[in-house]
Amino acid sequence: MKQLADLAGVFAYISLLTVGGGMAAFPELKQLTVDVHHWVTFTQLMHYYSLGQLAPGPNMMMVASIGAQVAGLPGAAVVLVAFILPTGLLTFAIGRLWNRLAAWPWRPSIQRGLGAVSVGLVLAGAIVLGRGALAEPLSWVLAIGVFALLMRTHINPALPIVASGLIGLGVYFI
Amino acid sequence: MTAPAAEPAPLAATPSLWRLFRGFFVMGATSLGGGVLAYLHTGLVARYRWLDDHTFVELMAISQSLPGLNATNMSILVGDRLRGWPGAVIAALGMCLPGASLMTAAAFVYGVGGDNPVSTAFLHAIAAGAVGLIMVVTVQLGSKVLTEIADYVFVALTAVLVALFHVPVPYALLGVGALAIWWHRPRRKDGAP
Numbered sequence: 077m078k079q080l081a082d083l084a085g086v087f088a089y090i091s092l093l094t095v096g097g098g099m100a101a102f103p104e105l106k107q108l109t110v111d112v113h114h115w116v117t118f119t120q121l122m123h124y125y126s127l128g129q130l131a132p133g134p135n136m137m138m139v140a141s142i143g144a145q146v147a148g149l150p151g152a153a154v155v156l157v158a159f160i161l162p163t164g165l166l167t168f169a170i171g172r173l174w175n176r177l178a179a180w181p182w183r184p185s186i187q188r189g190l191g192a193v194s195v196g197l198v199l200a201g202a203i204v205l206g207r208g209a210l211a212e213p214l215s216w217v218l219a220i221g222v223f224a225l226l227m228r229t230h231i232n233p234a235l236p237i238v239a240s241g242l243i244g245l246g247v248y249f250i
Numbered sequence: 251m252t253a254p255a256a257e258p259a260p261l262a263a264t265p266s267l268w269r270l271f272r273g274f275f276v277m278g279a280t281s282l283g284g285g286v287l288a289y290l291h292t293g294l295v296a297r298y299r300w301l302d303d304h305t306f307v308e309l310m311a312i313s314q315s316l317p318g319l320n321a322t323n324m325s326i327l328v329g330d331r332l333r334g335w336p337g338a339v340i341a342a343l344g345m346c347l348p349g350a351s352l353m354t355a356a357a358f359v360y361g362v363g364g365d366n367p368v369s370t371a372f373l374h375a376i377a378a379g380a381v382g383l384i385m386v387v388t389v390q391l392g393s394k395v396l397t398e399i400a401d402y403v404f405v406a407l408t409a410v411l412v413a414l415f416h417v418p419v420p421y422a423l424l425g426v427g428a429l430a431i432w433w434h435r436p437r438r439k440d441g442a443p
Contacts, residue, residue: 128349131353132282134346140354140357160319163319172330200412205384209380209381223386233386247375
């Protein structure tokens with residue numbers, strides 16, 4: 077029970093930090109799930125995160141994996157509800173108030189100010205992930221390759237990521 | 251405020267809760283590779299015709315400026331527009347269920363064979379690829395919201411504080427956020443930027 081309550085608390089808190097995308101909360105996700113609660117190792121977290129990029133739907137459904145690893149199906153369910161409910165309620169409420177907020181002079185200020193900070197948070201998430209994921213030369217080649225490819229083309233991002241995995245397998249067997 | 255002159259395709263009838271769930275479940279199950287908003291646009295505006303383009307863009311602006319996952323926020327807003335709060339619950343559920351089920355299953359499979367060297371070779375490589383993807387997302391997000399040099403300073407400040415000095419995200423968010431909001435504060439005249 078204590079563990080489920082901890083999962084609920086941590087993921088409800090993390091959900092509030094996902095401004096500009098799930099990656100913005102990654103540094104805090106790593107801190108809490110790896111360093112504080114030892115639910116997963118950093119390697120496992122990275123693996124789940126990258127598998128999550130291959131799953132359909134919202135890109136942070138990988139939080140369910142952490143819940144499942146810690147406490148099975150109930151863990152996955154608790155984590156999902158905790159992760160979705162607080163921001164969901166906020167969105168629901170603001171969605172209904174939006175027309176009134178539209179004329180508020182501070183609204184564009186908040187949007188522009190938080191916009192810049194959220195890019196910084198996503199970048200910080202990328203750096204934290206990169207510090208773990210980019211170790212040997214091959215991983216740098218793969219990361220830069222995927223980056224260059226996706227900047228130039230509009231192909232489905234899942235394709236080069238699967239291709240990276242296959243290249244990794246190929247190199248392992250050679 | 252002004253209605254578009256061109257005659258858009260008429261909207262479909264308001265869907266039942268079951269049709270709403272089915273629609274969002276299908277979109278949640280087929281939106282592979284991130285960029286769910288593009289799939290939502292195709293599905294909601296073109297395929298099901300539940301929303302017009304104007305409403306979609308308006309709801310997207312709300313969902314992107316609030317915490318939470320864009321796709322989940324968008325499902326809640328669209329569900330509420332179409333079917334009130336039960337619609338919001340149903341739409342979010344349909345959107346998240348496929349990915350969440352898969353990732354739950356992934357955890358069990360991972361528990362069985364995750365530290366096998368072959369799967370580790372695969373997983374390390376997709377993690378490297380994911381870094382490339384997240385950098386693309388950062389650049390794309392940045393090109394939309396960064397309009398002046400000060401914005402880049404806020405980005406760098408946030409990233410350095412969080413990634414290098416391990417400042418907890420909420421402090422960075424509130425601290426740099428307050429600074430950035432103040433910088434972009436409403437001004438009476440269109441004077442200096």
